[in-house]
Amino acid sequence: MLEVLVEQRFYVTAVLLFSVGLAALLLHPNLIKKIIGLNLMDTAVFLFLAAMGYVDGGKAPMVEPGAEAAAYINPVPGGLVLTGIVVAVSTTALFLALTHRLYQKYHSVNLDVILMLARRGTEEE
């Protein structure tokens, strides 16, 4: 059991990180912590992808004449991770921008408080 855990340590860590991130994103009322949770979740998937593309003893995938394909790690997951990072950065930026807007309006980053204030605001309108 322990041996499997050590052998699969990247995947185990990825699953743990994903669960922690998911819990934070869903359960934490603080928006900043939600954003951190979201980033943890994305990072977990990147770790999963990167670990998957790793070939034991493989080099960076830049072709050298004469070397066999097995000498390199798989470049595709690396490409996917790069794309994923771009996506994660843009959603984080949007999330932060919206949080900032809400903070200016309601002076709180707690979603429960904001929802309460927003509901009261609509009733007063």
Next chain:
Amino acid sequence: MSYNIPFLSIMLTLVSGILVPLIRREGGALRLIRGVQLGVAGLSALLLVRLSGAGASFSYPMGHIPAPWGNELRAGPLEALLALTFSVVMLLSLSGGAEDLRRDVRPDRQGWYCLLMQLLFGALLAMVYTDDLFTGYVFVEIAAVTACIAVAAKESGRSVVAAIRYLIFSCLGSGLVLLGIAMLYCITGQLLFSGLEEAVARLVQSGEYSLPLVVSALLMTLGLSIKSAQFPFHAWLPDAHASATTASSAILSGLVLKGYLVLLLKLILRVFGPALIVSTYIDDLLFLLGLTGMLFASVAALRQEEVKRMIAYSSSAQISYIFLALGLGSEAGWTAACYQILAHAMTKSMIFVGAGEMIRASGGHYWGELRGAARLAPLGGAAFTVGGLSLCGLPLLAGFSAKYCIAAAALDAEWQTAPALFGLAASSVLNAMYYIPAILAIWGRARANEDAPLVWMRGNGEGKCAILLFLAGNLLLGTAFGPVRGLIQQGLSLF
């Protein structure tokens, strides 16, 4: 020439979107993007005619890099039909909502709003045409981010709160999809749908990695269900769709939810294959989600005091029809799902545009304030009435044809026949229970014994044209049942 249409429409949309904020002239930005959308609609129609005439579909390797390495687009009659409907609905929603857009979005931001809409449209087109799983994921994200900003574009406190809740659910959904994709790539080593199809079939045959395969299918199904607001993951939808400006609401409800479903349909048919989906009971899961959704969301809609919230809940109920049809797990079921995608895109955008007209004319969001609103905005009222009746299932309208298609497909199902027919009947009654009183209220008098003549307001010609075209489109989908279903069936058989 028609070979380049899929790529050309996506590229044209994205490039024009990026250029649009540079336009300084008032109203120029909106005119440009609508022009591009009209062009894309024309090109898609041409593609549809060519492909359905030839009964063919084709793959388009980007940059002529061959299959396992390159990125591919794929087009057949179904893709062309979806692209045509999406571009027409997009164009009509933006025209119908143009008047509200001028009020809700600051003048200096309108160029940026147009940029968003164009990126969203490009993302939808890409989801329709793409043949690559990861490209699909990237455009799912682009659609999600642009849709969130479109909700927040009104810049009221309520819409920003709604946008942030939308974003949380959206991120959750895309996280699950990404994890599913990573797992699938891990066991197959493929990302193109064509390669995945073969690899998955090989895995199923050899019985290897059956658990990761099912988990990855479940993760992606779950992620896309969250994004398309299927009950019980619909908590974000009513606020997001109700607090946005008219054009945003119409596009979000009518199109964005459908984009994810098109991707789900592609995953079911092209990647996992119907046999695997049926043998792992994922189709039953979809069916049950759809069945509960169409009842619960309709009951929730009954209780809404606000017109746009009611329409938003009704969207969630209508999305459930698509899930129900997908869950039938048969060729007829998928055809019905596609028909419902088209019919609901046409109907729901029309209802939102009509409601927007009435809200503008009467100045209120709540039913109490909307009494007699249709007399102040007859065309808006007509759009709401026809749309509502269409969703209740009045023959000759789009909603009826879609329901007929689903019911016909349910008759051939195994155990699903009785629950599906019960669900359809019950949900139609529920639809009627909230739409008919609403329709009576808007055409009634604001106060008893008060004379309320119909008021025909001048101006806003584009909005009126858009509503008339929406009405025509609805009738067309309702009456031209045979040809449209034929096109969908042809498209699915070429998938």
